[in-house]
Amino acid sequence: MPQRKSSKVSQPRPTKETSAKPIARCGLCGKTKNLTKTECCGNWICDDEHNYQLFSYARNSCNRNHRRYTLCGYHFNEGQGGDWKDCLKCRDSFETEMYVSYGTNEFNFEALPDPPTYEPTKCADCGKVIALGTDGHSVLGDEYRCDHCTAKRMQEGR
Numbered sequence: 001m002p003q004r005k006s007s008k009v010s011q012p013r014p015t016k017e018t019s020a021k022p023i024a025r026c027g028l029c030g031k032t033k034n035l036t037k038t039e040c041c042g043n044w045i046c047d048d049e050h051n052y053q054l055f056s057y058a059r060n061s062c063n064r065n066h067r068r069y070t071l072c073g074y075h076f077n078e079g080q081g082g083d084w085k086d087c088l089k090c091r092d093s094f095e096t097e098m099y100v101s102y103g104t105n106e107f108n109f110e111a112l113p114d115p116p117t118y119e120p121t122k123c124a125d126c127g128k129v130i131a132l133g134t135d136g137h138s139v140l141g142d143e144y145r146c147d148h149c150t151a152k153r154m155q156e157g158r
Contacts, residue, residue, distance in 0.1 A: 024044045025044060026044055026045050026046045026062055027043045027044055027045060027109045028045060028046070028062040028065070028066065028106070028107065028109070029046060029062055031046055034046060034047045034048065035047055036063070038063070038066060038067070038072075038073075039076060040066075040067070040072050040073050040075065040076030040077075040084075041072050041076075041109060041110075043109045045062050045063050045066060046061070046062040046063055047063060048060075048061045048062055048063055048064075049061050049063045049064045052064050062107075065107040066107045066108070066109075069102060069105060069107045069133075070102055070103070070105065070107050070108050071084045071085075071087075071090050071099070071102045071103045071108075071112065072084050072108065072109070072110075074090060074093070074102065075087055075090050078090075078093075085103075085110075085112055085113060095118075095132070096116055096118040097118045097120070097121055097132045097133070098132055098133060099115075099116070100112070100115040100116065100118065101131075101132065101133025101134070102133070103115055105133060121137075121144050122144070123137075123144060123145050123146040123149050124143035124144060124145055124149075125145055125146075125149040125152075125153075126146065126148070126149050128146045128148075128149075130144055130146050132144075135147070136150075137150070138150040
């Protein structure tokens with residue numbers, strides 16, 4: 001005997017993905033736990049500043065990195081109004097290379113549009129290019145030195 005087809009139309013069961021609220025994620029690393037919103041731009045970010053060890057210079061805190069190493073964080077911390085991307089005070093506060101680095105690095109939710117060009121910074125002793133935003137270096141007056149040349153000068157007592 002042939003089986004009768006049910007007149008009911010079966011609906012797919014809701015899954016966690018389709019029935020749950022959207023999950024908040026850190027806009028920098030994508031984690032979904034222990035989040036907070038930034039004071040400067042209101043984006044979700046890891047509430048992880050307690051992971052930073054004082055004077056370690058580690059870059060292991062999404063929250064600290066955004067607050068300290070971006071124009072967005074700087075602009076807010078300085079109490080400047082308007083959009084950080086258009087702020088002339090922010091532009092004048094940094095050498096061009098650092099302005100570009102702070103506006104385009106991986107700690108930003110949004111990159112600086114059309115960053116200005118600049119000549120790379122070079123070590124006064126060996127001529128090696130120094131990325132001021134990421135490479136270790138020293139400064140004396142107008143002269144920059146890479147870590148290697150800085151250490152060499154310190155050993156020589158100069």
